[in-house]
Amino acid sequence: MSIQQFSSALLENAVNEFAKLPGIGRKTALRLVLHLLKQSEKEVDDFGNSMIQLRKEIQYCNVCHNISDTEICNICSNQSRDKETVCVVENIKDVMSIENTQQFRGLYHVLGGIISPMDGIGPSDLEIESLVKRAEKEGVKEVIMALSTTMEGDTTNFYIFRKLAPLNIKITTIARGIAIGDELEYADEVTLGRSILNRVEFTNSFK
Amino acid sequence: MSIQQFSSALLENAVNEFAKLPGIGRKTALRLVLHLLKQSEKEVDDFGNSMIQLRKEIQYCNVCHNISDTEICNICSNQSRDKETVCVVENIKDVMSIENTQQFRGLYHVLGGIISPMDGIGPSDLEIESLVKRAEKEGVKEVIMALSTTMEGDTTNFYIFRKLAPLNIKITTIARGIAIGDELEYADEVTLGRSILNRVEFTNSFK
Numbered sequence: 001m002s003i004q005q006f007s008s009a010l011l012e013n014a015v016n017e018f019a020k021l022p023g024i025g026r027k028t029a030l031r032l033v034l035h036l037l038k039q040s041e042k043e044v045d046d047f048g049n050s051m052i053q054l055r056k057e058i059q060y061c062n063v064c065h066n067i068s069d070t071e072i073c074n075i076c077s078n079q080s081r082d083k084e085t086v087c088v089v090e091n092i093k094d095v096m097s098i099e100n101t102q103q104f105r106g107l108y109h110v111l112g113g114i115i116s117p118m119d120g121i122g123p124s125d126l127e128i129e130s131l132v133k134r135a136e137k138e139g140v141k142e143v144i145m146a147l148s149t150t151m152e153g154d155t156t157n158f159y160i161f162r163k164l165a166p167l168n169i170k171i172t173t174i175a176r177g178i179a180i181g182d183e184l185e186y187a188d189e190v191t192l193g194r195s196i197l198n199r200v201e202f203t204n205s206f207k
Numbered sequence: 208m209s210i211q212q213f214s215s216a217l218l219e220n221a222v223n224e225f226a227k228l229p230g231i232g233r234k235t236a237l238r239l240v241l242h243l244l245k246q247s248e249k250e251v252d253d254f255g256n257s258m259i260q261l262r263k264e265i266q267y268c269n270v271c272h273n274i275s276d277t278e279i280c281n282i283c284s285n286q287s288r289d290k291e292t293v294c295v296v297e298n299i300k301d302v303m304s305i306e307n308t309q310q311f312r313g314l315y316h317v318l319g320g321i322i323s324p325m326d327g328i329g330p331s332d333l334e335i336e337s338l339v340k341r342a343e344k345e346g347v348k349e350v351i352m353a354l355s356t357t358m359e360g361d362t363t364n365f366y367i368f369r370k371l372a373p374l375n376i377k378i379t380t381i382a383r384g385i386a387i388g389d390e391l392e393y394a395d396e397v398t399l400g401r402s403i404l405n406r407v408e409f410t411n412s413f414k
Contacts, residue, residue, distance in 0.1 A: 007268075007302065008276045010261045017257040021239050032228050034300070036258055037265065037274075044262040048255030050224040051243055054217045055251035058244065061214075067244075069215045093241065095214065 063134070065110040065127050067092045075099075075107060082106045084141040088131065088160065090114055090153075094146065106144070109134065114147055114156040123159055132163050142170040149176060175200075270341070272317040272334050274299045282306075282314060289313045291348040295338065295367065297321055297360075301353065313351070316341065321354055321363040330366055339370050349377040356383060382407075 006012035011033065018029035036044050060066065061073035068074070075081065075095075085106030089095055095108050111126045123129075135143060143164060147153040157173065164171055177195035178187050187195075213219035218240065225236035243251050267273065268280035271293075275281070282288065282302075292313030296302055302315050318333045342350060350371060354360040364380065371378055384402035385394050394402075 007280050007282060007299070008261075008265065008274045010257075010264060010276055011274055014257040014261040017254045020254070022242050023235075023238075028230075030300070030303075031230075033258070033261070035229050037262060039262075041262055045259055047224045047227070048259040050217075050221040051240070052252055052255040054215075054221040054240070055244060055246075055248055057217060058215065067215045067218055069217055073214050075214060091241075092214070093237070096237075 060110075064108045065112060065130070066095050066108055080105075084139060085144065086131075086134070086140050086142070087144040087146055089146050090148065098146065106142075111147075111156070114150075114152045115159060116152045126156075128160060128163065131160065132167075135164055135167055135169055140169060142172060145171065145173040267317075271315045272319060272337070273302050273315055287312075291346060292351065293338075293341070293347050293349070294351040294353055296353050297355065305353065313349075316350075318354075318363070321357075321359045322366060323359045333363075335367060335370065338367065339374075342371055342374055342376055347376060349379060352378065352380040 006015070014033045015026060015029045018024055018032055019026045021029075024032070036047065039047075057069070059068050059071060061068040061076055062071050063076040064073060066073045066075065070077075082105045086109050087098065087104060087106055088109045088111060089098070090111055090113060092110055095110060098104050098108075109127065109131050111128065111131075113121050113126055115121060115123055115126065131143075134140065143160075145157050145160065147156055161171055175198065176191060177198065178184060178191060184192060213222070221240045222233060222236045225231055225239055226233045228236075231239070243254065246254075264276075266275050266278065268275040268283055269278050270283040271280060273280045273282065277284075289312045293316050294305065294311060294313055295316045295318060296305070297318055297320060299317055302317060305311050305315075316334065316338050318335065318338075320328050320333055322328060322330055322333065338350075341347065350367075352364050352367065354363055368378055382405065383398060384405065385391060385398060391399060
């Protein structure tokens with residue numbers, strides 16, 4: 001069904017706006033709009049304004065560039081966190097993923113992407129300069145790289161590594177290997193190979 | 208990944224609002240919100256306001272109860288349409304589907320649902336009384352029933368049939384049968400059986 005005939009320009013406009021969202025086609029857009037139409041006026045106001053207000057008032061932390069309601073985010077301003085360890089990630093979703101593990105007590109640094117010449121993203125488009133400044137000034141002892149294992153991720157890792165090398169800071173990368181619960185049989189060869197090379201002593205893995 | 212940790216209450220609020228939509232989980236909601244966050248402030252305003260405005264200003268046609276920007280929708284007010292034929296449908300999506308075929312030049316009557324005692328929907332919750340009044344007053348010669356072939360649909364068909372019977376109006380129902388292009392082998396037995404009972408003369412099918 002191609003949806004061409006709208007009896008209302010307002011409806012058509014709302015459907016068009018929803019259909020701009022990634023992964024939302026025109027049929028889904030229509031379904032969502034008709035659902036909202038059945039809600040109370042207040043509920044629809046809340047829906048629309050939540051997004052408008054977010055876009056208008058959102059800030060990014062001056063230190064780690066994570067999304068925040070204040071100038072310094074609640075992770076950076078948390079006195080109980082380890083300020084000597086900084087985990088470098090691509091985007092704010094990665095921060096959420098790591099926070100959900102409840103295993104990391106250090107701070108973050110959100111690059112805002114990775115170096116990708118194909119997409120025209122160079123080092124100056126990312127928060128790399130601010131990472132180096134932060135590492136110089138704020139007594140950072142360890143930088144943990146947690147970027148994706150793509151060519152772009154490796155390039156970015158290498159670029160940052162060279163920038164930080166003069167500072168005499170410990171630079172680590174998160175462990176790659178077979179996921180817990182996964183069968184070796186179904187693991188890809190690169191991951192399995194690397195998990196053998198980077199094997200850890202038996203006691204370490206139970207820390 | 209359960210998303211519990213939000214560094215921004217505004218972000219969390221927007222994700223919660225999106226996750227209320229049917230078929231949108233919290234991960235998808237986050238993805239959509241982060242996408243919108245990358246758009247310009249004007250684009251996000253347009254998105255949110257399109258829905259708020261639709262909910263606030265939407266009207267339903269006084270005649271056929273289709274969604275409309277005006278008191279009488281543009282189908283009912285179109286002078287070139289056949290006012291003697293009224294097609295009864297459940298909802299405005301069905302109007303769109305039939306309009307897209309460009310095969311129907313009559314008017315519609317949107318019931319707003321079907322009789323469903325399980326969901327507490329009785330005849331008085333639907334636009335049945337207004338259909339009968341319309342048929343009495345406005346010189347309607349044929350009513351085409353285009354409801355779904357469920358028990359609820361059949362109940363509604365029967366109820367409307369009894370209400371309209373005294374008026375001496377032709378009452379028809381849309382043809383059910385094997386879809387064009389479908390193989391008989393894969394058709395369900397009820398549909399195939401009915402398509403044999405309701406067979407049409409050869410010339411008719413080429414009209």
